[in-house]
Amino acid sequence: MSRGSSGYDRHITIFSPEGRLYQVEYAFKAVKSGGITSIAVRGKDSVCLVTQKKVPDKLIDPSSIVNLFKVTPKIGMLVTGFEADARTLLQKARSEAAEFRFKYGYDMPVDYLARVLADQAQVYTQHAYMRPLAVVPILAAIDEERGPQLFKVDPAGYYVGYKATSAGAKDQEAENYLEKRFKNDPNYSFDEAVQTAISALQNVLSEDLKATEIQVGVVSESQGGAFRTLTVDEIEGHLTAISERD
Numbered sequence: 001m002s003r004g005s006s007g008y009d010r011h012i013t014i015f016s017p018e019g020r021l022y023q024v025e026y027a028f029k030a031v032k033s034g035g036i037t038s039i040a041v042r043g044k045d046s047v048c049l050v051t052q053k054k055v056p057d058k059l060i061d062p063s064s065i066v067n068l069f070k071v072t073p074k075i076g077m078l079v080t081g082f083e084a085d086a087r088t089l090l091q092k093a094r095s096e097a098a099e100f101r102f103k104y105g106y107d108m109p110v111d112y113l114a115r116v117l118a119d120q121a122q123v124y125t126q127h128a129y130m131r132p133l134a135v136v137p138i139l140a141a142i143d144e145e146r147g148p149q150l151f152k153v154d155p156a157g158y159y160v161g162y163k164a165t166s167a168g169a170k171d172q173e174a175e176n177y178l179e180k181r182f183k184n185d186p187n188y189s190f191d192e193a194v195q196t197a198i199s200a201l202q203n204v205l206s207e208d209l210k211a212t213e214i215q216v217g218v219v220s221e222s223q224g225g226a227f228r229t230l231t232v233d234e235i236e237g238h239l240t241a242i243s244e245r246d
Helices: 022-032 083-104 110-123 171-181 190-205 232-245
Strands: 037-042 046-052 068-072 075-081 135-143 147-153 159-161 164-168 214-220 227-229
Touching: 022 075, 022 164, 037 075, 037 135, 037 147, 037 171, 037 190, 046 075, 046 135, 046 147, 046 190, 068 083, 068 214, 075 083, 075 164, 075 214, 083 110, 083 135, 110 135, 110 147, 110 159, 135 164, 135 214, 147 164, 164 171, 164 190, 171 190, 190 214, 190 232, 214 232
Parallel strands: none
Antiparallel strands: 037 046, 037 164, 046 214, 068 075, 075 135, 135 147, 147 159, 214 227
16 A cells, blocks of 8 residues: 555655545554454344454463453443554543533433544544554444444544444455345344344354354343343354254
8 A cells, every 4th residue: 555655654644646544544454454353233122243252372361352341331332453442442432421421410322422432533533643543443232212223433533323334354245244134124133133243253254153252242122221241151042043043
């Protein structure tokens, strides 16, 4: 990418003659460099977040590798990209949500949190002394008025709501798969949403995943809208259901 850019990739605040910000594009590439693929699916009464769990070193405790976080009791965040950047973003999200709760007396809506994170990401593309965060957060929650909500924020500061989305190494292949599954605009139940997300990940990676190789976070109306991560046994149950269905 840097070839022929004539130095425009050296400064985040300078557009190339083609109207591109190379440093922002590099941030998108950095998100994919970890080789992790994440998928999110919104059902009629729930949202499911699924991502790979890769342990880079045999000496690392697998329980310390986490990409799913609870921002508030009812808002879950799946982060894909640089883990250090992800934790910085998580701290910002929790701080903003807590301040909102203290100021207004009710929980921050997930769409407003997505806008706050997107605004910060966009500011990072304007100043030479900052760099974009190499992380893509996906937010899930049950809104009291709008029902299940799913948002994704990219390093450029763009955010929008999704029926299903993906981030990471093979995001385009995953989105192509999800587009086919959502062609007829299905209203997935909780189990169907979870199994659709896991199936999409298995299809993209072209392998049968083990329960210990993925992380699954869910939020559903039946559980009061609380965000939680599925246990290994629960994931194993969904994997068994997928294999029997196929």
